Amino acid sequence: MKAKDRADIIARIFEMKVKDFIHYLKNEKPFGQVVAELYTIEFQKRGLPHCHTLLWVSPPYKIHTPEHLDQFISAEILDPVVDPQLYKIVTELMMHGPCGLAKMKAPCMFVGAHINVEYCGWSMMIKYLFKYISKGADRIRAKITKSLDARFICPHEAAWRIFNFHIHHRNPAVQVLSVHLENMQTITFKDKQPLQDVVDDPMIKKTTLTQWLKNNQIDDSGHHLTYLDYLSKYKWIARGKDWCRRKSKKTPPIGRLIYIHPTCGELFYLRMLLSHQVGCQTFNDIKTVGDVIFPTYRVACEQLGLLGDDKEWTYAFDDASSWETAEELRSLFAHMLIFCDVADPLALWTKQWRRMSDDIVQRAAADSHVVNLHVNEVDLQQYVVYELEILLNSNNSYSSLCDYGLPMPPPHLLAELKNKLLMEERNYDRVSMSQKKEVMVSALNSKQHIIYETIMKASLKNHQLLMFVYGHGGTGKTFL
Structure with missing residues:
Protein backbone atom coordinates (compact mmCIF):
# COMPACT_ATOMS: atom_id res chain seq x y z
CA MET A 1 0.00 0.00 0.00
CA LYS A 2 1.30 3.45 -0.95
CA ALA A 3 0.63 6.90 0.45
CA LYS A 4 -1.72 7.76 -2.42
CA ASP A 5 -3.95 4.89 -1.33
CA ARG A 6 -4.64 6.54 2.04
CA ALA A 7 -6.43 9.77 1.16
CA ASP A 8 -7.48 10.19 4.79
CA ILE A 9 -3.88 10.23 6.04
CA ILE A 10 -2.79 12.66 3.30
CA ALA A 11 -5.67 15.01 4.20
CA ARG A 12 -4.83 14.92 7.92
CA ILE A 13 -1.11 15.49 7.37
CA PHE A 14 -1.65 18.32 4.89
CA GLU A 15 -4.11 20.03 7.25
CA MET A 16 -1.44 19.88 9.99
CA LYS A 17 1.15 21.30 7.60
CA VAL A 18 -1.14 24.21 6.64
CA LYS A 19 -1.71 25.08 10.30
CA ASP A 20 2.01 24.85 11.00
CA PHE A 21 2.76 26.99 7.93
CA ILE A 22 0.36 29.76 9.03
CA HIS A 23 1.77 29.57 12.59
CA TYR A 24 5.29 29.94 11.18
CA LEU A 25 4.34 32.98 9.09
CA LYS A 26 2.65 34.72 12.02
CA ASN A 27 5.14 33.88 14.77
CA GLU A 28 8.51 33.57 13.03
CA LYS A 29 7.61 36.58 10.84
CA PRO A 30 9.77 35.86 7.78
CA PHE A 31 7.92 38.67 5.94
CA GLY A 32 7.30 40.87 8.99
CA GLN A 33 4.30 41.40 11.25
CA VAL A 34 1.26 39.68 9.70
CA VAL A 35 -1.98 41.60 10.29
CA ALA A 36 -4.26 39.45 8.12
CA GLU A 37 -4.13 36.18 6.26
CA LEU A 38 -6.38 34.31 3.88
CA TYR A 39 -6.01 30.92 2.27
CA THR A 40 -7.92 28.54 0.01
CA ILE A 41 -7.33 24.81 -0.36
CA GLU A 42 -7.47 23.39 -3.89
CA PHE A 43 -6.94 19.90 -5.24
CA GLN A 44 -4.80 19.21 -8.29
CA LYS A 45 -5.88 17.04 -11.20
CA ARG A 46 -4.36 14.00 -9.54
CA GLY A 47 -6.09 14.89 -6.29
CA LEU A 48 -3.19 16.15 -4.17
CA PRO A 49 -4.04 19.30 -2.17
CA HIS A 50 -2.27 22.64 -2.35
CA CYS A 51 -2.80 25.96 -0.60
CA HIS A 52 -3.10 29.52 -2.01
CA THR A 53 -2.26 32.03 0.73
CA LEU A 54 -2.51 35.83 0.87
CA LEU A 55 -0.72 37.81 3.58
CA TRP A 56 -1.05 41.41 4.69
CA VAL A 57 1.78 42.92 6.72
CA SER A 58 1.81 45.98 8.96
CA PRO A 59 2.97 49.33 7.43
CA PRO A 60 6.55 49.19 8.80
CA TYR A 61 7.14 45.95 6.89
CA LYS A 62 5.61 46.97 3.56
CA ILE A 63 8.02 46.83 0.63
CA HIS A 64 8.80 50.21 -0.93
CA THR A 65 12.10 49.74 -2.77
CA PRO A 66 13.56 47.14 -5.14
CA GLU A 67 16.39 46.52 -2.66
CA HIS A 68 13.85 45.70 0.05
CA LEU A 69 12.01 43.36 -2.33
CA ASP A 70 15.23 41.50 -3.12
CA GLN A 71 15.52 40.53 0.54
CA PHE A 72 12.46 38.30 0.12
CA ILE A 73 12.13 37.50 -3.59
CA SER A 74 14.80 37.20 -6.25
CA ALA A 75 14.20 36.31 -9.90
CA GLU A 76 17.69 36.80 -11.30
CA ILE A 77 20.54 34.51 -12.31
CA LEU A 78 23.42 35.43 -10.09
CA ASP A 79 27.04 35.87 -11.11
CA PRO A 80 28.71 32.42 -11.10
CA VAL A 81 32.02 34.01 -10.06
CA VAL A 82 30.72 36.21 -7.23
CA ASP A 83 28.24 33.68 -5.81
CA PRO A 84 28.80 30.23 -7.36
CA GLN A 85 26.66 28.37 -4.79
CA LEU A 86 23.50 30.43 -5.36
CA TYR A 87 24.15 30.40 -9.11
CA LYS A 88 24.18 26.60 -9.02
CA ILE A 89 20.97 26.45 -6.95
CA VAL A 90 19.08 28.83 -9.27
CA THR A 91 20.20 27.27 -12.55
CA GLU A 92 19.75 23.67 -11.41
CA LEU A 93 16.65 23.92 -9.24
CA MET A 94 14.66 27.05 -10.06
CA MET A 95 14.53 27.17 -13.86
CA HIS A 96 12.22 25.24 -12.87
CA GLY A 97 13.81 21.88 -12.17
CA PRO A 98 12.61 18.87 -10.18
CA CYS A 99 11.29 19.36 -6.68
CA GLY A 100 9.04 17.51 -4.27
CA LEU A 101 9.89 13.84 -3.79
CA ALA A 102 12.45 14.05 -6.60
CA LYS A 103 14.47 16.73 -4.75
CA MET A 104 13.27 17.43 -1.23
CA LYS A 105 16.19 19.83 -0.65
CA ALA A 106 15.10 22.18 -3.44
CA PRO A 107 14.96 25.82 -2.21
CA CYS A 108 11.27 26.01 -3.11
CA MET A 109 10.52 23.31 -0.51
CA PHE A 110 9.47 24.19 3.05
CA VAL A 111 9.06 21.32 5.55
CA GLY A 112 8.35 18.95 2.69
CA ALA A 113 6.00 21.36 0.85
CA HIS A 114 6.48 23.29 -2.38
CA ILE A 115 6.44 27.09 -1.84
CA ASN A 116 6.11 29.88 -4.42
CA VAL A 117 6.29 33.51 -3.20
CA GLU A 118 4.93 36.56 -5.02
CA TYR A 119 4.64 40.18 -3.91
CA CYS A 120 1.58 42.31 -4.72
CA GLY A 121 2.61 45.95 -4.99
CA TRP A 122 -0.42 47.25 -6.92
CA SER A 123 -3.85 47.66 -5.36
CA MET A 124 -5.62 46.61 -8.58
CA MET A 125 -3.97 43.18 -8.31
CA ILE A 126 -5.90 42.48 -5.11
CA LYS A 127 -9.09 42.06 -7.17
CA TYR A 128 -7.38 39.50 -9.42
CA LEU A 129 -5.87 37.61 -6.49
CA PHE A 130 -9.18 37.35 -4.64
CA LYS A 131 -10.99 36.16 -7.74
CA TYR A 132 -8.24 33.66 -8.50
CA ILE A 133 -8.18 31.98 -5.11
CA SER A 134 -11.98 32.09 -4.78
CA LYS A 135 -12.80 30.80 -8.27
CA GLY A 136 -13.89 27.42 -6.95
CA ALA A 137 -13.27 23.98 -8.37
CA ASP A 138 -12.75 23.27 -12.06
CA ARG A 139 -15.93 22.12 -13.78
CA ILE A 140 -16.74 20.24 -16.97
CA ARG A 141 -19.70 20.34 -19.32
CA ALA A 142 -20.75 17.10 -20.97
CA LYS A 143 -23.53 16.53 -23.49
CA ILE A 144 -24.75 12.96 -23.64
CA THR A 145 -28.53 12.96 -23.96
CA LYS A 146 -28.72 16.32 -22.19
CA SER A 147 -26.29 18.92 -20.89
CA LEU A 148 -24.67 18.16 -17.55
CA ASP A 149 -22.78 20.65 -15.41
CA ALA A 150 -20.68 18.51 -13.10
CA ARG A 151 -17.39 18.25 -11.23
CA PHE A 152 -15.20 15.38 -10.16
CA ILE A 153 -14.31 15.06 -6.48
CA CYS A 154 -11.13 13.09 -5.88
CA PRO A 155 -10.69 10.84 -2.81
CA HIS A 156 -8.39 13.39 -1.14
CA GLU A 157 -10.96 16.18 -1.43
CA ALA A 158 -13.70 13.83 -0.25
CA ALA A 159 -11.63 12.95 2.84
CA TRP A 160 -10.89 16.64 3.44
CA ARG A 161 -14.60 17.50 3.42
CA ILE A 162 -15.57 14.47 5.52
CA PHE A 163 -13.12 15.64 8.20
CA ASN A 164 -14.73 19.11 7.94
CA PHE A 165 -11.37 20.82 7.38
CA HIS A 166 -11.48 24.44 6.20
CA ILE A 167 -11.59 24.97 2.45
CA HIS A 168 -11.42 28.73 3.01
CA HIS A 169 -9.84 30.53 5.95
CA ARG A 170 -9.49 34.23 6.67
CA ASN A 171 -8.34 36.21 9.65
CA PRO A 172 -9.55 38.67 10.74
CA ALA A 173 -13.16 37.94 9.86
CA GLY A 308 -19.56 68.19 -6.64
CA ASP A 309 -17.26 67.60 -9.59
CA ASP A 310 -18.86 64.13 -9.84
CA LYS A 311 -17.22 63.05 -6.58
CA GLU A 312 -20.05 60.63 -5.81
CA TRP A 313 -19.63 58.84 -9.13
CA THR A 314 -15.85 58.74 -8.74
CA TYR A 315 -16.34 57.34 -5.24
CA ALA A 316 -18.76 54.71 -6.51
CA PHE A 317 -16.47 53.70 -9.37
CA ASP A 318 -13.37 53.53 -7.15
CA ASP A 319 -15.29 51.41 -4.66
CA ALA A 320 -16.59 49.00 -7.30
CA SER A 321 -13.26 48.69 -9.12
CA SER A 322 -11.71 46.92 -6.13
CA TRP A 323 -13.67 43.73 -6.87
CA GLU A 324 -15.67 44.03 -10.10
CA THR A 325 -14.35 42.78 -13.43
CA ALA A 326 -13.69 45.09 -16.36
CA GLU A 327 -16.91 43.93 -18.04
CA GLU A 328 -18.91 44.76 -14.91
CA LEU A 329 -17.22 48.17 -14.65
CA ARG A 330 -18.21 48.98 -18.22
CA SER A 331 -21.79 48.08 -17.37
CA LEU A 332 -21.60 50.31 -14.28
CA PHE A 333 -20.25 53.20 -16.36
CA ALA A 334 -23.09 52.80 -18.86
CA HIS A 335 -25.65 52.79 -16.02
CA MET A 336 -24.11 55.97 -14.64
CA LEU A 337 -24.44 57.68 -18.01
CA ILE A 338 -28.08 56.64 -18.42
CA PHE A 339 -29.52 56.88 -14.92
CA CYS A 340 -27.22 59.23 -12.98
CA ASP A 341 -26.73 62.94 -13.33
CA VAL A 342 -23.05 62.90 -14.32
CA ALA A 343 -21.96 66.51 -14.74
CA ASP A 344 -18.85 65.83 -16.81
CA PRO A 345 -18.93 62.37 -18.47
CA LEU A 346 -15.74 63.06 -20.43
CA ALA A 347 -13.74 63.84 -17.27
CA LEU A 348 -15.09 60.70 -15.58
CA TRP A 349 -14.22 58.65 -18.68
CA THR A 350 -10.70 60.09 -18.84
CA LYS A 351 -10.08 59.19 -15.21
CA GLN A 352 -11.59 55.69 -15.21
CA TRP A 353 -11.25 54.19 -18.71
CA ARG A 354 -8.11 52.15 -17.91
CA ARG A 355 -9.99 50.21 -15.24
CA MET A 356 -12.53 49.18 -17.87
CA SER A 357 -9.85 47.82 -20.22
CA ASP A 358 -8.35 44.93 -18.23
CA ASP A 359 -9.85 42.23 -20.47
CA ILE A 360 -9.69 44.05 -23.80
CA VAL A 361 -6.28 42.71 -24.89
CA GLN A 362 -7.37 39.10 -24.28
CA ARG A 363 -10.64 39.63 -26.15
CA ALA A 364 -8.89 41.33 -29.07
CA ALA A 365 -6.33 38.53 -29.24
CA ALA A 366 -9.12 35.94 -29.30
CA ASP A 367 -11.02 37.79 -32.06
CA SER A 368 -7.93 38.30 -34.24
CA HIS A 369 -6.26 34.94 -33.42
CA VAL A 370 -2.95 36.73 -32.78
CA VAL A 371 -0.79 35.33 -29.99
CA ASN A 372 0.88 37.82 -27.61
CA LEU A 373 -1.04 40.72 -29.09
CA HIS A 374 0.11 44.20 -28.08
CA VAL A 375 -2.58 46.89 -28.12
CA ASN A 376 -1.48 50.51 -28.05
CA GLU A 377 -3.15 53.01 -25.76
CA VAL A 378 -5.12 54.79 -28.49
CA ASP A 379 -6.47 51.49 -29.84
CA LEU A 380 -7.20 50.31 -26.30
CA GLN A 381 -9.37 53.37 -25.72
CA GLN A 382 -11.24 52.75 -28.96
CA TYR A 383 -11.96 49.14 -27.99
CA VAL A 384 -13.38 50.23 -24.61
CA VAL A 385 -15.47 52.89 -26.35
CA TYR A 386 -16.75 50.24 -28.76
CA GLU A 387 -17.86 47.99 -25.87
CA LEU A 388 -19.59 50.92 -24.14
CA GLU A 389 -21.43 51.87 -27.32
CA ILE A 390 -22.77 48.30 -27.59
CA LEU A 391 -24.02 48.49 -24.00
CA LEU A 392 -25.73 51.82 -24.56
CA ASN A 393 -27.35 50.68 -27.81
CA SER A 394 -28.66 47.49 -26.20
CA ASN A 395 -30.33 49.44 -23.38
CA ASN A 396 -33.99 50.37 -23.59
CA SER A 397 -33.03 54.03 -23.79
CA TYR A 398 -31.24 53.45 -27.15
CA SER A 399 -28.71 56.09 -26.22
CA SER A 400 -25.26 56.61 -27.68
CA LEU A 401 -21.90 57.89 -26.51
CA CYS A 402 -22.29 61.00 -28.62
CA ASP A 403 -25.29 61.95 -26.47
CA TYR A 404 -22.91 62.39 -23.53
CA GLY A 405 -20.09 64.16 -25.35
CA LEU A 406 -17.89 61.05 -25.45
CA PRO A 407 -15.81 59.89 -28.44
CA MET A 408 -17.47 57.44 -30.81
CA PRO A 409 -15.72 54.22 -31.91
CA PRO A 410 -14.51 54.17 -35.52
CA PRO A 411 -16.98 52.31 -37.80
CA HIS A 412 -14.28 49.99 -39.13
CA LEU A 413 -13.13 48.82 -35.68
CA LEU A 414 -14.98 45.50 -35.67
CA ALA A 415 -13.65 44.58 -39.10
CA GLU A 416 -10.11 45.43 -37.98
CA LEU A 417 -10.40 43.23 -34.91
CA LYS A 418 -11.17 40.19 -37.06
CA ASN A 419 -8.46 40.97 -39.63
CA LYS A 420 -5.56 38.80 -38.48
CA LEU A 421 -3.12 40.16 -41.09
CA LEU A 422 -3.82 43.77 -40.11
CA MET A 423 -3.56 43.04 -36.38
CA GLU A 424 -0.22 41.30 -36.90
CA GLU A 425 1.07 44.31 -38.82
CA ARG A 426 -0.04 46.65 -36.02
CA ASN A 427 1.27 44.40 -33.24
CA TYR A 428 4.04 46.67 -31.96
CA ASP A 429 4.51 49.19 -29.16
CA ARG A 430 4.19 52.63 -30.74
CA VAL A 431 5.31 54.49 -27.62
CA SER A 432 8.58 52.58 -27.26
CA MET A 433 9.26 52.79 -31.01
CA SER A 434 8.65 56.56 -30.94
CA GLN A 435 11.16 56.90 -28.12
CA LYS A 436 13.64 54.74 -30.00
CA LYS A 437 13.14 56.94 -33.10
CA GLU A 438 14.01 60.09 -31.16
CA VAL A 439 17.24 58.52 -29.95
CA MET A 440 18.20 57.29 -33.41
CA VAL A 441 17.41 60.61 -35.12
CA SER A 442 19.63 62.44 -32.66
CA ALA A 443 22.48 60.10 -33.69
CA LEU A 444 22.24 60.97 -37.43
CA ASN A 445 25.10 62.95 -38.94
CA SER A 446 24.42 66.09 -40.98
CA LYS A 447 24.15 64.35 -44.38
CA GLN A 448 22.00 61.53 -43.01
CA HIS A 449 19.75 64.13 -41.38
CA ILE A 450 19.21 65.91 -44.72
CA ILE A 451 18.11 62.65 -46.33
CA TYR A 452 15.87 61.80 -43.37
CA GLU A 453 14.12 65.20 -43.42
CA THR A 454 13.62 65.02 -47.20
CA ILE A 455 11.95 61.60 -46.99
CA MET A 456 9.79 62.54 -43.98
CA LYS A 457 8.52 65.76 -45.63
CA ALA A 458 7.57 63.86 -48.77
CA SER A 459 5.82 61.18 -46.72
CA LEU A 460 3.85 63.64 -44.59
CA LYS A 461 2.76 65.65 -47.66
CA ASN A 462 1.92 62.44 -49.56
CA HIS A 463 4.30 63.34 -52.40
CA GLN A 464 6.04 60.80 -54.61
CA LEU A 465 9.80 60.68 -54.19
CA LEU A 466 12.45 58.46 -55.73
CA MET A 467 15.81 58.51 -53.93
CA PHE A 468 18.98 56.48 -54.26
CA VAL A 469 21.36 56.43 -51.29
CA TYR A 470 24.91 55.54 -52.26
CA GLY A 471 27.89 55.07 -49.98
CA HIS A 472 30.72 52.77 -49.10
CA GLY A 473 30.31 49.99 -46.56
CA GLY A 474 30.08 51.21 -42.98
CA THR A 475 28.93 54.74 -43.86
CA GLY A 476 25.50 54.32 -42.18
CA LYS A 477 23.12 53.36 -44.99
CA THR A 478 21.41 50.62 -42.97
CA PHE A 479 21.18 52.84 -39.88
CA LEU A 480 19.50 55.56 -41.97
Missing part, protein backbone atom coordinates in the same frame (compact mmCIF):
# COMPACT_ATOMS: atom_id res chain seq x y z
CA VAL A 174 -15.27 40.32 7.78
CA GLN A 175 -18.48 41.62 9.33
CA VAL A 176 -21.07 42.72 6.78
CA LEU A 177 -22.88 45.86 7.97
CA SER A 178 -26.39 46.50 6.71
CA VAL A 179 -27.37 49.75 5.01
CA HIS A 180 -31.02 50.74 4.66
CA LEU A 181 -33.30 53.74 4.94
CA GLU A 182 -35.40 54.25 8.06
CA ASN A 183 -37.99 51.46 8.44
CA MET A 184 -36.86 50.02 5.11
CA GLN A 185 -34.76 47.08 6.36
CA THR A 186 -35.12 43.69 4.78
CA ILE A 187 -37.39 41.34 6.75
CA THR A 188 -37.25 37.56 6.35
CA PHE A 189 -39.92 35.16 7.57
CA LYS A 190 -41.28 31.70 6.83
CA ASP A 191 -44.09 31.02 4.35
CA LYS A 192 -46.60 29.83 6.95
CA GLN A 193 -45.68 32.39 9.61
CA PRO A 194 -48.64 34.72 10.40
CA LEU A 195 -47.94 38.27 9.21
CA GLN A 196 -49.19 39.74 12.49
CA ASP A 197 -46.56 37.75 14.36
CA VAL A 198 -43.92 39.12 12.02
CA VAL A 199 -45.11 42.72 12.59
CA ASP A 200 -45.21 42.28 16.38
CA ASP A 201 -41.77 40.64 16.65
CA PRO A 202 -39.27 43.34 17.74
CA MET A 203 -36.23 41.12 17.05
CA ILE A 204 -36.99 40.71 13.36
CA LYS A 205 -36.63 44.46 12.76
CA LYS A 206 -33.18 44.75 14.36
CA THR A 207 -30.17 45.28 12.11
CA THR A 208 -26.56 46.27 12.70
CA LEU A 209 -27.51 49.82 11.66
CA THR A 210 -30.59 50.27 13.87
CA GLN A 211 -28.73 48.83 16.86
CA TRP A 212 -25.71 51.08 16.21
CA LEU A 213 -28.02 54.07 16.49
CA LYS A 214 -29.70 52.66 19.61
CA ASN A 215 -26.41 51.75 21.29
CA ASN A 216 -25.14 55.29 20.80
CA GLN A 217 -28.16 56.49 22.77
CA ILE A 218 -27.22 54.50 25.88
CA ASP A 219 -23.41 54.30 25.56
CA ASP A 220 -21.44 57.45 24.74
CA SER A 221 -18.02 55.77 24.74
CA GLY A 222 -18.38 55.00 21.04
CA HIS A 223 -19.47 58.46 19.89
CA HIS A 224 -16.09 59.10 18.29
CA LEU A 225 -16.48 56.10 15.98
CA THR A 226 -18.10 55.87 12.57
CA TYR A 227 -20.40 52.98 11.71
CA LEU A 228 -17.49 51.22 9.96
CA ASP A 229 -15.08 51.77 12.87
CA TYR A 230 -17.55 50.61 15.52
CA LEU A 231 -16.25 47.04 15.24
CA SER A 232 -12.89 48.13 16.66
CA LYS A 233 -14.45 48.63 20.11
CA TYR A 234 -17.74 46.73 19.93
CA LYS A 235 -18.83 43.23 18.96
CA TRP A 236 -21.99 42.28 17.09
CA ILE A 237 -23.92 39.47 18.80
CA ALA A 238 -25.86 37.76 16.01
CA ARG A 239 -28.07 35.68 18.30
CA GLY A 240 -29.28 38.62 20.39
CA LYS A 241 -28.94 41.15 17.53
CA ASP A 242 -27.14 43.73 19.62
CA TRP A 243 -23.77 45.44 20.12
CA CYS A 244 -21.67 44.83 23.22
CA ARG A 245 -18.32 46.19 24.37
CA ARG A 246 -15.39 44.18 23.03
CA LYS A 247 -13.36 42.47 25.78
CA SER A 248 -11.16 40.13 23.76
CA LYS A 249 -7.72 41.32 22.65
CA LYS A 250 -7.96 39.37 19.42
CA THR A 251 -7.87 41.25 16.14
CA PRO A 252 -11.39 42.64 15.59
CA PRO A 253 -13.33 41.88 12.39
CA ILE A 254 -13.16 44.23 9.43
CA GLY A 255 -16.39 46.12 8.78
CA ARG A 256 -17.80 46.07 5.26
CA LEU A 257 -20.80 48.11 4.15
CA ILE A 258 -23.00 46.25 1.66
CA TYR A 259 -22.63 47.54 -1.88
CA ILE A 260 -25.26 50.03 -3.05
CA HIS A 261 -25.60 50.86 -6.74
CA PRO A 262 -25.35 54.61 -7.42
CA THR A 263 -28.75 54.57 -9.13
CA CYS A 264 -30.41 53.79 -5.78
CA GLY A 265 -30.59 57.46 -4.93
CA GLU A 266 -30.91 58.32 -1.22
CA LEU A 267 -29.75 54.88 -0.14
CA PHE A 268 -26.47 55.43 -2.00
CA TYR A 269 -25.92 58.79 -0.27
CA LEU A 270 -26.78 57.28 3.12
CA ARG A 271 -23.99 54.75 2.58
CA MET A 272 -21.55 57.56 1.84
CA LEU A 273 -22.51 59.38 5.04
CA LEU A 274 -22.11 56.27 7.18
CA SER A 275 -18.40 56.30 6.35
CA HIS A 276 -18.03 59.85 7.76
CA GLN A 277 -20.64 60.59 10.44
CA VAL A 278 -19.85 59.67 14.07
CA GLY A 279 -21.94 59.16 17.20
CA CYS A 280 -25.30 59.17 15.39
CA GLN A 281 -28.34 58.23 17.50
CA THR A 282 -31.11 58.60 14.91
CA PHE A 283 -31.43 58.59 11.14
CA ASN A 284 -31.82 62.38 11.32
CA ASP A 285 -28.42 62.59 13.00
CA ILE A 286 -26.86 60.93 9.97
CA LYS A 287 -28.00 63.80 7.74
CA THR A 288 -27.10 66.49 10.30
CA VAL A 289 -24.14 68.73 9.51
CA GLY A 290 -23.19 71.57 11.86
CA ASP A 291 -26.36 71.26 14.00
CA VAL A 292 -28.52 71.59 10.87
CA ILE A 293 -30.75 68.68 9.86
CA PHE A 294 -30.90 68.61 6.08
CA PRO A 295 -33.94 67.27 4.22
CA THR A 296 -32.08 64.58 2.25
CA TYR A 297 -28.93 62.56 2.55
CA ARG A 298 -27.73 63.96 -0.77
CA VAL A 299 -27.85 67.52 0.52
CA ALA A 300 -25.96 66.43 3.63
CA CYS A 301 -23.29 64.89 1.40
CA GLU A 302 -23.02 68.18 -0.47
CA GLN A 303 -22.56 70.10 2.79
CA LEU A 304 -19.74 67.74 3.80
CA GLY A 305 -18.05 68.29 0.45
CA LEU A 306 -18.57 64.70 -0.67
CA LEU A 307 -20.30 65.72 -3.90
